[in-house]
């Protein structure tokens with residue numbers, strides 16, 4: 646096969662891929678079960694988490710244009726599924742207290758070691774960058790409540 650032919654096949658594949666859109670439906674949110682209602686965090690904490698975590702860990706995901714472009718869309722969908730599976734701030738109140746505390750402890754840990762929010766994500770989302778002072782506030786609050 647010539648290089649030109651391979652290139653053409655790749656272009657066709659990328660075009661065909663676009664017909665497979667990922668599921669971006671937003672499940673309804675029950676206000677009383679949200680993290681905000683259940684844990685009653687100070688506004689500063691809630692704002693920081695919404696900016697840095699909610700795209701992957703809640704039903705309040707924002708979808709910029711590139712999330713509609715395959716294969717990026719497939720990859721992002723995987724991240725959101727993985728993130729919501731471990732921790733979903735929109736259904737936080739449905740968990741028992743022990744699991745809630747465990748997750749809040751994990752949140753403190755993930756933020757402290759810099760594993761969350763993922764670095765690649767922060768590079769694309771400036772608003773997800775957490776200042777050192779805010780980081781300290783978050784870690785202390787999560788530890789106090791877990």
Ligand code: HEC
Nearest residue numbers: 697698701724727728731732748751752755761762763766
């Ligand atoms: C780009 C998507 C994304 C963002 C943004 C994100 N996470 Fe995650 N998070 C994931 C994925 C995927 C997993 C599951 C795989 C893993 O642990 O790496 C996860 C796992 C976790 C876990 C569970 C760890 C475990 O294994 O039990 C916690 C706790 C967590 N994230 C907290 C946070 C917090 C707090 C923020 C914001 C400061 C955040 N995440 C931002 C994608 C994300």
